[in-house]
Amino acid sequence: MDYTRLDIRLGQDLVKLVAGVDEFKGRWDALKTLAPDRLQSLRKVATIESIGSSTRIEGAKLTDAQVETLLTNLKTQSFQTRDEQEVAGYAEAMDLVFQAWDDMAVTENHIRQLHKTLLRHSTKDERHRGGYKTLDNHVVAFGPDGEELGVVFATASPFDTPREMEALVAWTQKAIREEALHPLLIIAVFIVQFLAIHPFQDGNGRLSRVLTTLMLLRAGYAYVPYASLESVVEENKGQYYNALRRTQKTLAEEPDWEPWIGFFLRALKKQASVLAARVADEDMREKSQQRLHPLSQQILELFHDANRLTLSQVVKLTNANRNTVKVRMRELVASGHISQHGKARATWYELERART
Template identity: 70%
Template sequence: MREPKLILGPDLVKLVAEIDEFKGRWEALKTLSPDRLSALRRVATIESVGSSTRIEGAKLSDIEVEDLLSRAISVQSFKTRDEQEVAGYAEAMDLVFEVYTDMRLTENHIRQLHQTLLRHSEKDSRHRGAYKTLPNNVVALDAEGREIGVIFETASPFDTPREMEQLVSWTRKALDEESLHPLLVIAVFVVTFLAIHPFQDGNGRLSRVLTTLLLLRLGYAYVPYASLERVIEENKDLYYKALRRTQTTLKKDVPDWEPWIGFFLRCLKKQKDGLAARLERERAGQGSESELPELSLQVIKALKAKERLTIAQLAEITGANRNTLKVRLRELVTTGRIRQHGRARATWYSL
């Protein structure tokens, strides 16, 4: 892999500085109680899992994602491909959050995360954690799902191991030697990884898991509390345009890195701006109900109408899974939005 020649304009330099300034202030900013931070992190995780899988075509809403994950411990298999992808993405993210300090960027760890990502995907069992053996060019489809042309030609199965070895080696060297700002190294890694498309399936989702891993390892500790995947989903068309504009130049003598790096940095800015706004509202005692999960909003609405309700009554009103409902009720009690009365079967709730 050739050493990227990056010349940033003043706007992008300003973005890098702004993101790093937030990174430096994070410890002072996170003055919320552990319970509030935990609730914030859970909402961000649900958003990340839902958004990242929907970018690739899944249809589950955030409420459906949350309901599925609340049942995941007791569920042995998942009925649909959407459910399989959601469960796998959640497990891959959990693994990153738990062990990122010990998970260096290596090909073995990349394959391990891919295996976790596709753990529940029945049709992918043959190639979990293994580089592709068949071409997987990015193609255009017609309204009936038939292939009508190649949009982008990815690395061949033969070239993939060599290109992945070079990419991982360059990324680690660039980070260790600080030859480029770490955010730029991550951006170059991601766009090149997706150009290689090393696995038969799951490359887009894995690229976002790896982005989170690298950001955490490089000290961007606020990342679990705000969903970068949600920002990308909200700008999905721009995401694909930026990728293609840079990827189509990668084999030229001077690749055009700016479209992708600009998009990536602007997404990171939106991620940290959204988190800063949430923290400000929380600190001001104005924790906006609009930031709550949909089920929590339904619970508050029901209690405004009825004044006191049991879990059974709330489950009937909302139609929610009882395990998910218990999680939402516990969060609402912990954050002081509702009160719990009684114990066991005699428990009821009020505002």
């Protein structure tokens, strides 16, 4: 693609979407008035959703609950299945972005570093972690029985990939530096081009979503870690692939940016809406908690340090009368602060917001 001829003109609807996302970006400082532990809880939920959704988009089967369990044992567990390896790698790549985004400009070295981290636990991908592809990896369609139906989209050849990646990164750095386009448009162009090149043998889709988070953080969208963009994409997977293909098929001649940029901006708007609703919900919970019985407040604090608790565990930790704890737990369930699972002796509880 000739980046010197790149021209993006947005219709009124897309201009409004950009303005809406930027408006939320400006409101975030006022919205993030929750206590640090509640912000941390929002971030934890969003991280689990992001990891689960991004890997499921590419065919993994682990649920968010299974992802959460796996992440709890991330440092000590060996990962036997392909799904577990992909989840562990995605978690570590996202953690690297969250920890070091301010020092990670969009360079080929950083892109390779993130790819290497992403596939760190994938035994099948050991030979090509962090290296550009050496074999064609065109996007193909498969039938219901797994038979290949044909090429849907021809990606860059292994020979052309280094040159095309160099050109894409150079354009991106220049556009950011010179503010040639709105930051959201720069990110959208980068992602659709990155996926058209498909520079790595495997992991391109997952890496594109890690890079999206990195670029949004570097562009000042500080709320990104607290709501999952990946889950929005997963919920609209068909539209996601359709928008990508419609734009990618036009890139060689006169690019039609509207399908992809429209999807990308609507996904960002939905992400912001989800976060705004969750912050409002947390505000209500916090105000409600201030009116709770002291023992009920004590019980809720226990759940900030534990994913789930049983009645016996709560009794032991609070050193309160068992019948009194039962009453308070029923009140917390009725008020929506915690949820109850199982029956009889197998009953356990968790914070209700962990499932939102």
